[in-house]
Amino acid sequence: MVKPKIAPSMLSSDFANLASEAERMLHCGADWLHMDIMDG
Numbered sequence: 001m002v003k004p005k006i007a008p009s010m011l012s013s014d015f016a017n018l019a020s021e022a023e024r025m026l027h028c029g030a031d032w033l034h035m036d037i038m039d040g
Helices: 013-027
Strands: none
Touching: none
16 A cells, blocks of 8 residues: 655745744655745
């Protein structure tokens, strides 16, 4: 059975502390980090 990947969105992160937010998500078990591109 394939294990699902966890990829939380960075959209709700504190952008002033993006590095620590990413580290926290990875520490909590995220496999990938998801970036939303809003261009419109």
